[in-house]
Amino acid sequence: MGLPATTGMNLRATLLPCGFALPALLAACEGPPGGAAPARGTEVHSAETAGLLADAPLREKLPTPAAVEAVPVSGDAPAYVVRGRSGRPPAIVFLPGVCSNASAYLHTFPEAAAAHGGVVAIDGDEPCPGVPGFHTFSWDTQKQHRRLEAALAAAGARTPREGGVTLVGYSQGATIGEKLVYAYPERYSRVMLIAAPVDPSVAALRSARAAVTCACSLDVTQRMRSAALRLSAGGVPSTYLEMPGCTHGNVAKGEETFGAAFAWLDEHARQ
The missing domain is CATH 3.40.50.1820 (Alpha/Beta hydrolase fold, catalytic domain)
Structure with a gap:
């Protein structure tokens, strides 16, 4: 018989980022220290978000996972x-x-x-x-x-x-x-x-x-x-x-x- 079972099968999980907050939303939500409003046109990012944005080009170059x-x-x-x-x-x-x-x-x-x-x-x-x-x-x-x-x-x-x-x-x-x-x-x-x-x-x-x-x-x-x-x-x-x-x-x-x-x-x- 040739019934395939899950035993031994390679299960793949693809982890995708949750998304990026828009600069304007970040500015509105976080603001600079002290609560002062940021100057118009200023992009404000948390350290975590800045890291995610820096890694974005790398993620874009990764191949799409193979699909059946x-x-x-x-x-x-x-x-x-x-x-x-x-x-x-x-x-x-x-x-x-x-x-x-x-x-x-x-x-x-x-x-x-x-x-x-x-x-x-x-x-x-x-x-x-x-x-x-x-x-x-x-x-x-x-x-x-x-x-x-x-x-x-x-x-x-x-x-x-x-x-x-x-x-x-x-x-x-x-x-x-x-x-x-x-x-x-x-x-x-x-x-x-x-x-x-x-x-x-x-x-x-x-x-x-x-x-x-x-x-x-x-x-x-x-x-x-x-x-x-x-x-x-x-x-x-x-x-x-x-x-x-x-x-x-x-x-x-x-x-x-x-x-x-x-x-x-x-x-x-x-x-």
């Missing part, structure tokens, strides 16, 4: 998107597992997603019985490819990206991702497989320019570690990453793990 947005897709459920900081269309796609929620997963690594070109995530095309809002993928590889293409187009990637996109699959999504890499090697050129339910196939992934395998430390670590070794022996640049203290379907240290995975794929992808 729902994007309508014609004829399908919405896709979930984190925009890349470069402003270019997203270059990574994400497929969750059985009875999962794509948005929940994307919320575990939005900053890593934004820093590495943006991510588009889609839910499965079949409902999860008895669990509203959660879905499972059918095993129709061509259909999932069409759904990913439609989601990418809705997110702004209307033409195939030179060099292909990175495909991330968790559990069932990893197995479907493997099938997509095999069927559309030019389109899905880099891959991150997380906790695949069966041993990844070197033959199916031989076209990949680079691969990262991954698992929670309390999950199928040996399977995914072995897959990286077999892929490397088969000529595919590969490495294994492990998320600490979590079980199947969960994410731990999402920003760190996915950021490291995307950076490794960027650095080691063969031409």
Whole structure:
């Protein structure tokens, strides 16, 4: 099963200043020592407010926190998107597992997603019985490819990206991702497989320019570690990453793990 839990998820809090009092209001409320009215045109600030105003240019330069947005897709459920900081269309796609929620997963690594070109995530095309809002993928590889293409187009990637996109699959999504890499090697050129339910196939992934395998430390670590070794022996640049203290379907240290995975794929992808 691929139900994401909050255990291990990175919760981000963005602290914003309460605001700045207008100089005129400060002058009226505080006034100078002794109660004398300030001269006309004089700006009066408390020491605290002066410090806040001095820091204002610094705050204006800070990047806006990455956000997960729902994007309508014609004829399908919405896709979930984190925009890349470069402003270019997203270059990574994400497929969750059985009875999962794509948005929940994307919320575990939005900053890593934004820093590495943006991510588009889609839910499965079949409902999860008895669990509203959660879905499972059918095993129709061509259909999932069409759904990913439609989601990418809705997110702004209307033409195939030179060099292909990175495909991330968790559990069932990893197995479907493997099938997509095999069927559309030019389109899905880099891959991150997380906790695949069966041993990844070197033959199916031989076209990949680079691969990262991954698992929670309390999950199928040996399977995914072995897959990286077999892929490397088969000529595919590969490495294994492990998320600490979590079980199947969960994410731990999402920003760190996915950021490291995307950076490794960027650095080691063969031409």
